[in-house]
Amino acid sequence: xxxxxxxxxxxxxxxxxxxxxxxxxxxxxxxxxxxxxxxxxxxxxxxxxxxxxxxxxxxxxxxxxxxxxxxxxxxxxxxxxxxxxxxxxxxxxxxxxxxxxxxxxxxxxxxxxxxxxxxxxxxxxxxxxxxxxxxxxxxxxxxxxxxxxxxxxxxxxxxxxxxxxxxxxxxxxxxxxxxxxxxxxxxxxxxxxxxxxxxxxxxxxxxxxxxxxxxxxxxxxxxxxxxxxxxxxxxxxxxxxxxxxxxxxxxxxxxxxxxxxxxxxxxxxxxxxxxxxxxxxxxxxxxxxxxxxxxxxxxxxxxxxxxxxxxxxxxxxxxxxxxxxxxxxxxxxxxxxxxxxxxxxxxxxxxxxxxxxxxxxxxxxxxxxxxxxxxxxxxxxxxxxxxxxxxxxxxxxxxxxxxxxxxxxxxxxxxxxxxxxxxxxxxxxxxxxxxxxxxxxxxxxxxxxxxxxxxxxxxxxxxxxxxxxxxxxxxxxxxxxxxxxxxxxxxxxxxxxxxxxxxxxxxxxxxxxxxxxxxxxxxxxxxxxxxxxxxxxxxxxxxxxxxxxxxxxxxxxxxxxxxxxxxxxxxxxxxxxxxxxxxxxxxxxxxxxxxxxxxxxxxxxxxxxxxxxxxxxxxxxxxxxxxxxxxxxxxxxxxxxxxxxxxxxxxxxxxx
Numbered sequence: 001x002x003x004x005x006x007x008x009x010x011x012x013x014x015x016x017x018x019x020x021x022x023x024x025x026x027x028x029x030x031x032x033x034x035x036x037x038x039x040x041x042x043x044x045x046x047x048x049x050x051x052x053x054x055x056x057x058x059x060x061x062x063x064x065x066x067x068x069x070x071x072x073x074x075x076x077x078x079x080x081x082x083x084x085x086x087x088x089x090x091x092x093x094x095x096x097x098x099x100x101x102x103x104x105x106x107x108x109x110x111x112x113x114x115x116x117x118x119x120x121x122x123x124x125x126x127x128x129x130x131x132x133x134x135x136x137x138x139x140x141x142x143x144x145x146x147x148x149x150x151x152x153x154x155x156x157x158x159x160x161x162x163x164x165x166x167x168x169x170x171x172x173x174x175x176x177x178x179x180x181x182x183x184x185x186x187x188x189x190x191x192x193x194x195x196x197x198x199x200x201x202x203x204x205x206x207x208x209x210x211x212x213x214x215x216x217x218x219x220x221x222x223x224x225x226x227x228x229x230x231x232x233x234x235x236x237x238x239x240x241x242x243x244x245x246x247x248x249x250x251x252x253x254x255x256x257x258x259x260x261x262x263x264x265x266x267x268x269x270x271x272x273x274x275x276x277x278x279x280x281x282x283x284x285x286x287x288x289x290x291x292x293x294x295x296x297x298x299x300x301x302x303x304x305x306x307x308x309x310x311x312x313x314x315x316x317x318x319x320x321x322x323x324x325x326x327x328x329x330x331x332x333x334x335x336x337x338x339x340x341x342x343x344x345x346x347x348x349x350x351x352x353x354x355x356x357x358x359x360x361x362x363x364x365x366x367x368x369x370x371x372x373x374x375x376x377x378x379x380x381x382x383x384x385x386x387x388x389x390x391x392x393x394x395x396x397x398x399x400x401x402x403x404x405x406x407x408x409x410x411x412x413x414x415x416x417x418x419x420x421x422x423x424x425x426x427x428x429x430x431x432x433x434x435x436x437x438x439x440x441x442x443x444x445x446x447x448x449x450x451x452x453x454x455x456x457x458x459x460x461x462x463x464x465x466x467x468x469x470x471x472x473x474x475x476x477x478x479x480x481x482x483x484x485x486x487x488x489x490x491x492x493x494x495x496x497x498x499x500x501x502x503x504x505x506x507x508x509x510x511x512x513x514x515x516x517x518x519x520x521x522x523x524x525x526x527x528x529x530x531x532x533x534x535x536x537x538x539x540x541x542x543x544x545x546x547x548x549x550x551x552x553x554x555x556x557x558x559x560x561x562x563x564x565x566x567x568x569x570x571x572x573x574x575x576x577x578x579x580x581x582x583x584x585x586x587x588x589x590x591x592x593x594x595x596x597x598x599x600x601x602x603x604x605x606x607x608x609x610x611x612x613x614x615x616x617x618x619x620x621x622x623x624x625x626x627x628x629x630x631x632x633x634x635x636x637x638x639x640x641x642x643x644x645x646x647x648x649x650x651x652x653x654x655x656x
Contacts, residue, residue, distance in 0.1 A: 005029050005054075014039075028149040029054050030061050030081060057084040058145035060092075062138055065624050066599040068127050068155045068563045070501065073104065074626035075656065076123045080140055082113040089113075090142030094123045097137075099155035100130030100187075111142075124626075129501050130187045131157050156600075157188060158560050158631040159503040159649070161212075163205050166494040168482075170448075175483040178494040182476040190497040191471040193480055196234075197444045198435065198465045199407075199414030200491040203234055206417060206428050208497065213425055215556055215603065215638060216596070217268050218259045218279050222286045223425035225252030229286075229293045230436025234466040249295055256283050257301055264308030269594040269605070277333050280308060281340045282426070288344045289433075306346050313337050313351040318358060328362050331355075335368035342375040349376075364389045367396050374399035390416060391430040398437045410438050414491075424639045439465035447486035453478045459485075503632060503649035511547040512555075512608075514635055514645035516540070521619075528630070530653045535622045536568070543635050543645065544613040554593075554638045557604040559618060560631040564654045568619040569597050592616070622654045 007024050014020060026033070036049040059081040068074065080090055093108040104124040111119050125136075136151045162183070168176040182189050192204045210224045228245045231237060237245070259266045265275025266283040284305045291297040316334045319327060334355060341348050352372060355361070361369070367389070374396065390412050397406040413431050446462045452471065460467050471480070484490045517540050518528050526537055541559065545552055561567055592614075596603040602618050630650040637643035 087143035095137040099134030100128035101134040159500040188499040194493040223429035227432035233439040264304035331365040335365040371396035391434040394434040508646040512645035513544040562628040564624040
């Protein structure tokens, strides 16, 4: 691999009859380049170009994958080019630093050239348990010439993260102890102490979940950024974290701009031609709140969105021949749409009043409609009660200034946040937003002292709702003691986060069945336990809906590729079609909603009817020799934890 040679310099002024020479330093590159010059003067333009070979007497070209994993071994080929007769004896050396990378065997080798040509040498690298950026330095000397190359490569841990939580409720004047014990020595281990004067929001675990979520539909882009608008209501933020939050929010705003259609609505996936009603409301709500919090949001984007929302609100009618579930979904979409218009300062009173008079509205729609009226200063008394809905109710109570009821509802949201093993991105975002509004509304003070392994730590007195402190991961076990010196009770959480060094988790099949096989390009099954370098082959994944009762939407298939394999992106050489390629099994290879091909993984998003099977094929090449982790393949419903399938992780060897 090599860095692309793209250089741009200028503009320069060149007098009549004059000439200038410019010198450019190129990265390590073997081949030819094209130099292009464009000139302009008072509306007249001209251009010239010339192709030139790039060569020096001694040249070097190395090859590494785009990413490595922990506990792997890889053979690094280095191609040495002797371009002139004077280069006879060449010494090649390799040095590695960072990312826990070590050299196995000799770090220096010698070559002899009897005539101009090229030869290969091989070095072996081994990764440990550390992750991060590794730097590989290569140097070749010979015939009075020297050439160098530096390659940076990321070392990842593709294994699952395990998060544990120890929680205590500490009354005024009382003390509690919380212990921890890390199960591995992973470099990604983390321990955090959280103390809160409002019902616990499990802030570390929930924000980690959103930060690390890898799927990027518009809903998830919004959900990752929305709670960041309220982080400052929970805890004290230093300059580094504030800058990180600002960057992430601004990037979300920029990406959401690209998901807007000319009619003002927003799409679920890039490339969709029709706006998604719920996503349009959700993304517009985020942009409105971001502007309210001081972020720059383009007025044209918001104005187009308001026009889209207003037209949809005015044209809405309760579907008459729809199922009960479809009616519930339609009325909640309308109530949410009206809420976002009121939030943006453009309430649609006619549609609000028509909906209020609608008979048989669901409790969820009534609560959202009550929040809409509260935003306009008109309170409505309604009562009643999933996780997202509970957070919406909390926000409504805050907007209606019913603080006592809001505090009780916050305990329900807190319980959901704290006890549920899984939340959808949207449920998490709504819950954190609502709890952030509560923290902003309620006054109070954190007042406590604490010790870590019997060592006294600085006392805490803060008007913020949450105190958060990262604890060193050495030693791997310890004890935290907290004494409450304030007037109200405190919620204390100790969260440990560790990433498995070896993925020993079993295969899972909950309402989905997943079958993975590998075949050569002729469809003949092959084993990937030991595969010859340079082999082109296919990974064929079959996903079946075995629930017997339900159709599933928004399924995500995550296929992480071993470091020594490369993805053959067929979209680069042929037009993309709605269906995948046939796998030779006789089954129809079905459509997906969206396909995201990255350097080290393929993410496929699709729907699956009851009893249906879909087959997805990824073309691969065993490119780099070595021994690598074969990560587990996972398929999950993005909004239902009870629907998932996962293969067992393993290892694969690529032999020269």
